[in-house]
Amino acid sequence: MNPEDFLTEAESVRIWRQFFDRVHTLTRRLPQAERDDIRLEIASHLSDSVEQQDSSNETDRLRLAIGKLGDPEEFVRPMVADRLLTVGGRSMNPRAIAVAVYYSLYGGIRTTVLAIVVGLGYALSFTFAAMALGKILFPGHVGLFLNDDGPFILGGTLHPEAVTPEVLGWWIVPLATMTSIILYVGLSKALRLLKTTRSPPSL
Amino acid sequence: MNDVTDPADVLRKRISSWESQARKGVLELVILLHLSRKEMYGYELIRTIKQGAELNLSEGTIYPLLNRLQKVGLIDSRWAEMDSGKPRKYYHLTQLGTDYLPALKEAWWEFSQSIGEMLEER
Numbered sequence: 045m046n047p048e049d050f051l052t053e054a055e056s057v058r059i060w061r062q063f064f065d066r067v068h069t070l071t072r073r074l075p076q077a078e079r080d081d082i083r084l085e086i087a088s089h090l091s092d093s094v095e096q097q098d099s100s101n102e103t104d105r106l107r108l109a110i111g112k113l114g115d116p117e118e119f120v121r122p123m124v125a126d127r128l129l130t131v132g133g134r135s136m137n138p139r140a141i142a143v144a145v146y147y148s149l150y151g152g153i154r155t156t157v158l159a160i161v162v163g164l165g166y167a168l169s170f171t172f173a174a175m176a177l178g179k180i181l182f183p184g185h186v187g188l189f190l191n192d193d194g195p196f197i198l199g200g201t202l203h204p205e206a207v208t209p210e211v212l213g214w215w216i217v218p219l220a221t222m223t224s225i226i227l228y229v230g231l232s233k234a235l236r237l238l239k240t241t242r243s244p245p246s247l
Numbered sequence: 248m249n250d251v252t253d254p255a256d257v258l259r260k261r262i263s264s265w266e267s268q269a270r271k272g273v274l275e276l277v278i279l280l281h282l283s284r285k286e287m288y289g290y291e292l293i294r295t296i297k298q299g300a301e302l303n304l305s306e307g308t309i310y311p312l313l314n315r316l317q318k319v320g321l322i323d324s325r326w327a328e329m330d331s332g333k334p335r336k337y338y339h340l341t342q343l344g345t346d347y348l349p350a351l352k353e354a355w356w357e358f359s360q361s362i363g364e365m366l367e368e369r
Contacts, residue, residue: 045333045334049332081336082310084326084334084336085289085310085336086307086310088288088289088290088333088334088335088336089289089290089306089307091333092290092333093290093306112305112306113305113306113307114305114306114307114308115305115307116307118305118307118308119305119307119308119310119311120307120310122311122314123310123311123314126311126314126315126318127314130318
């Protein structure tokens with residue numbers, strides 16, 4: 045479907061092409077016939093959507109139509125994954141299958157990895173807070189112990205006499221507290237940022 | 248920022264959000280139901296569905312779902328060209344889809360009934 049056939053404004057045509065560049069990128073791993081099929085269906089949808097709006101401004105109508113359709117990253121990717129699996133299965137091409145599986149897992153793995161990293165981050169933040177509190181409650185047992193005989197200990201130990209010297213003293217309280225807060229705030233900000241870059245929930 | 252939120256408003260929004268999620272859960276059934284009555288193309292389908300209920304759903308999300316239903320053989324598609332020259336991909340139920348739909352409807356009623364019974368308890 046040629047945009048120039050039914051779009052009259054240069055700006056609309058530009059927006060249209062820009063949108064389909066994104067679709068094109070997402071479908072690049074598919075055979076040409078599949079790419080054309082997806083592209084044509086989306087184009088047909090957009091053209092219907094543009095036609096059925098009231099606004100007289102064509103560019104506004106197209107922008108709204110694209111907005112209602114949603115992020116191509118959200119709805120094209122699962123289609124590509126599915127079709128790659130079908131195509132890959134038919135061709136028995138291991139590379140095609142690997143790519144398809146990657147696309148299928150992409151959404152899931154990203155979320156899982158993020159969850160683990162964030163979870164560990166918060167746990168670490170809590171550990172530092174506990175360290176600061178521990179120093180106040182058990183001053184002799186908490187600190188940074190530079191062990192002459194082995195690895196150093198940052199934290200608490202049941203046998204401080206075995207791991208001298210302790211080098212931070214009371215400085216560990218403000219240092220650990222600050223680290224804990226920085227981690228916590230940093231993680232929360234990062235989480236908010238990551239959540240807002242995700243597109244609206246799909247099926 | 249205005250901190251005064253009407254609790255009734257909060258509840259209404261929460262219920263609306265739940266309902267939206269619940270409808271998404273039965274989208275497959277809804278699509279098959281529509282297609283059992285009439286052959287439809289993607290845009291027509293999502294518009295019909297959205298007329299029935301306001302879903303927080305981008306229109307594009309119907310396509311991977313249609314793709315999947317086609318992949319498992321419940322629906323099939325054909326390209327048709329309108330008089331205007333515009334191409335449209337029409338979807339319809341396959342024989343498998345036609346056989347599957349009553350079973351899916353039955354499953355839905357059983358599920359709905361079991362929830363209803365749960366609500367009746369206490």
